[in-house]
Amino acid sequence: MSKRIDVQNLNVYYGDFLAVEDVNMEVEPRSITALIGPSGCGKSTFLRTLNRMHEVIPGARVEGKALLDGEDLYGASVDPVLVRRHVGMVFQRPNPFPTMSISENVLAGVRLNSKKISKSDAEGIVEQSLRGANLWNEVKDRLDRPGSSLSGGQQQRLCIARAIAVKPDVLLMDEPCSALDPISTLAIEDLMHELKSQYTIVIVTHNMQQAARVSDRTAFFNIAGTGKPGKLIEIDDTS
Ligand code: ADP
Numbered sequence: 047m048s049k050r051i052d053v054q055n056l057n058v059y060y061g062d063f064l065a066v067e068d069v070n071m072e073v074e075p076r077s078i079t080a081l082i083g084p085s086g087c088g089k090s091t092f093l094r095t096l097n098r099m100h101e102v103i104p105g106a107r108v109e110g111k112a113l114l115d116g117e118d119l120y121g122a123s124v125d126p127v128l129v130r131r132h133v134g135m136v137f138q139r140p141n142p143f144p145t146m147s148i149s150e151n152v153l154a155g156v157r158l159n160s161k162k163i164s165k166s167d168a169e170g171i172v173e174q175s176l177r178g179a180n181l182w183n184e185v186k187d188r189l190d191r192p193g194s195s196l197s198g199g200q201q202q203r204l205c206i207a208r209a210i211a212v213k214p215d216v217l218l219m220d221e222p223c224s225a226l227d228p229i230s231t232l233a234i235e236d237l238m239h240e241l242k243s244q245y246t247i248v249i250v251t252h253n254m255q256q257a258a259r260v261s262d263r264t265a266f267f268n269i270a271g272t273g274k275p276g277k278l279i280e281i282d283d284t285s
């Protein structure tokens with residue numbers, strides 16, 4: 047289910063170092079927001095706070111709020127493990143489990159969530175997720191091959207299939223095309239347009255053209271302490 051993100055007065059620190067300053071941002075369900083800004087301005091850091099991955103980084107801490115459909119992600123009663131399972135993340139370098147089969151890669155997150163899945167349910171999830179990631183036709187005859195047997199672009203779509211298999215509320219993508227060739231990049235961009243009908247998507251990109259092509263809105267970040275310190279300085283409607 048696609049949820050609304052509402053970030054309020056968010057600061058992120060690594061120890062004493064302020065990496066993200068006073069970000070306020072709303073992201074509507076079933077929309078794509080692109081984050082753009084110079085290297086080191088805190089885009090990845092910010093993205094990680096949206097699924098509480100910052101908590102696995104020594105010294106990292108946040109101030110402020112991030113609400114998912116009104117529920118505070120950092121609330122005392124909210125389990126960070128559950129957050130990570132409901133807010134999917136796709137990284138710059140495709141990271142399928144290399145020796146695990148294609149189908150087991152898709153199921154990896156699902157198996158963490160539910161103790162037992164029947165064989166037929168598992169097959170259904172694999173097919174649905176791979177179709178959702180526009181990868182089914184390319185891999186349906188070799189679901190038992192290892193994830194590492196795929197091309198880079200296919201591996202990235204496999205990672206997207208793994209992320210959507212758990213039916214997340216939000217899909218975060220940190221430069222998902224930076225390690226890919228132009229054709230694979232276009233395939234991922236097309237896929238993002240399709241995924242938008244079901245998910246709230248936030249993508250980090252260093253590519254202005256890509257931001258314009260894929261996103262409904264573009265949020266510009268700046269480096270903390272540079273006049274317009276480290277925050278969202280503008281939101282454009284590019285749709
Ligand atoms: P971007 O994604 O925009 O390139 P990052 O979020 O990676 O920016 O980094 C923002 C700032 O925080 C940079 O100055 C970076 O050096 C610093 N930083 C990133 N990760 C860590 C970390 N684990 N510990 C300390 N500082 C970090």
Ligand code: ADP
Nearest residue numbers: 090099102135136137138139140141220221225
């Ligand atoms: P960059 O360092 O250029 O931002 P990536 O976006 O590929 O490169 O990776 C960002 C960080 O996320 C790296 O520190 C990497 O180790 C970490 N990372 C990659 N995959 C995972 C994962 N599945 N779970 C947790 N951390 C990951």
